[in-house]
Amino acid sequence: MNQKHIWTVVKPTVGLPLFLGSVAATSLLVHYAILSHTSWFPAYWNGHAKAPVVAAAPAATPAPGAASQ
Numbered sequence: 001m002n003q004k005h006i007w008t009v010v011k012p013t014v015g016l017p018l019f020l021g022s023v024a025a026t027s028l029l030v031h032y033a034i035l036s037h038t039s040w041f042p043a044y045w046n047g048h049a050k051a052p053v054v055a056a057a058p059a060a061t062p063a064p065g066a067a068s069q
Helices: 004-008 012-037 040-046
Strands: none
Touching: 004 012, 012 040
């Protein structure tokens, strides 16, 4: 553990709540940024699923040698 001496500078009763609080605040800021800058994320959270995309079947193309016969 290379950070064992940090607790000689900052008491764990102060450092741990600050660390966990900063992680929570960062998570909330990231979620807010996603919610405010996208249109699909709020719909995803509300349960509105988009219609599934159906791939069209490729058109049948003749083999390269079959057209000359």
